[in-house]
Amino acid sequence: MPPASSPISVEVADVTVAYANGHIALRDASFLLKAGTICALVGVNGSGKSTLFKAIMGFLKPAKGQVRIAGDTVLAARRNKLVAYVPQSEEVDWSFPVSVWDVVMMGRYGHMNFMRIPRAEDKRIVQDCLERVGMEAFKERQIGELSGGQKKRVFLARALAQKGRIMMLDEPFTGVDVQTETAIIELLRALREEGHIILVSTHNLGSVPEFCDQVVLINRTVLAYGPTDLVFTEQNLTHAFGGVLRQFHFEQSTIQEHDGRTVKLLTDDERPLVFGKDGHLEYTDRQGREHLVRERAKEVGE
Numbered sequence: 001m002p003p004a005s006s007p008i009s010v011e012v013a014d015v016t017v018a019y020a021n022g023h024i025a026l027r028d029a030s031f032l033l034k035a036g037t038i039c040a041l042v043g044v045n046g047s048g049k050s051t052l053f054k055a056i057m058g059f060l061k062p063a064k065g066q067v068r069i070a071g072d073t074v075l076a077a078r079r080n081k082l083v084a085y086v087p088q089s090e091e092v093d094w095s096f097p098v099s100v101w102d103v104v105m106m107g108r109y110g111h112m113n114f115m116r117i118p119r120a121e122d123k124r125i126v127q128d129c130l131e132r133v134g135m136e137a138f139k140e141r142q143i144g145e146l147s148g149g150q151k152k153r154v155f156l157a158r159a160l161a162q163k164g165r166i167m168m169l170d171e172p173f174t175g176v177d178v179q180t181e182t183a184i185i186e187l188l189r190a191l192r193e194e195g196h197i198i199l200v201s202t203h204n205l206g207s208v209p210e211f212c213d214q215v216v217l218i219n220r221t222v223l224a225y226g227p228t229d230l231v232f233t234e235q236n237l238t239h240a241f242g243g244v245l246r247q248f249h250f251e252q253s254t255i256q257e258h259d260g261r262t263v264k265l266l267t268d269d270e271r272p273l274v275f276g277k278d279g280h281l282e283y284t285d286r287q288g289r290e291h292l293v294r295e296r297a298k299e300v301g302e
């Protein structure tokens with residue numbers, strides 16, 4: 001097993017994945033992620049995001065190309081417990097009498113012997129992970145008695161309990177409120193500080209520049225990947241999403257009247273992305289936008 005301080009990476013090299021019915025969901029996909037990054041995986045429905053996660057986890061075997069994790073095979077990475085995965089939805093019998101504590105303890109199974117008797121350290125880790133996702137108060141609750149957002153937090157805690165240095169999350173923000181989204185983002189930022197690699201698929205385009213330093217844009221292949229400000233251009237997003245994104249043009253905006261710049265908003269959710277005239281991101285975070293709006297208001301005498 002590689003020591004905790006050894007460099008980790010995820011390399012997807014020319015990966016093609018075909019399903020049993022012959023459908024090619026991914027073709028020649030390539031990118032490289034290094035330690036200490038949060039990378040967004042962005043693309044339309046059916047573009048191959050879940051397929052890519054499953055290929056990285058080794059649940060689907062590429063017809064061509066390979067996935068290397070920390071320079072080794074997917075199998076070795078799984079054996080070394082390097083990767084934790086939070087799927088989009090869990091096929092779970094919600095009526096099964098298993099508590100929140102038990103579900104998070106399942107994340108420790110890979111670290112236990114065949115008797116699966118938790119040690120003090122396993123219990124401490126489970127407790128810590130429940131606290132990190134704000135679900136400590138629910139630990140005795142049956143999993144079926146939670147809301148959708150609370151279930152998501154519990155599955156995130158189970159992935160944390162695995163102590164993998166690479167974490168993959170398939171749409172963790174779907175159906176969660178803003179408070180939960182903020183809590184998850186804070187947690188992912190802390191993991192990045194600890195040197196983890198986090199790959200997260202999302203349709204919340206507006207939140208991507210806030211917390212993801214890298215982006216992989218896909219549509220049945222990798223269309224672009226790299227730093228968020230370089231990949232999240234109007235041209236790339238329009239190419240990736242085609243006519244699917246909503247577009248708003250603000251030709252009479254304060255900014256336009258002030259300095260002649262056009263503002264265009266592109267969104268597939270409630271948080272628009274704002275682009276300047278050259279097709280690059282106008283603002284990278286909400287704070288920046290607030291600053292700019294305040295400056296404009298002062299200048300027009302409001």
Ligand SMILES: Nc1ncnc2c1ncn2[C@@H]1O[C@H](COP(=O)(O)OP(=O)(O)OP(=O)(O)O)[C@@H](O)[C@H]1O
Nearest residue numbers: 019020021023025044045046047048049050051052
């Ligand atoms: N088991 C399967 N057998 C055949 N085709 C499949 C299978 N699973 C997915 N597909 C197809 O592969 C393509 C990619 O699916 P995938 O689930 O990876 O998309 P996605 O980007 O995760 O979509 P979404 O945003 O809707 O979650 C789709 O066209 C889908 O219909």
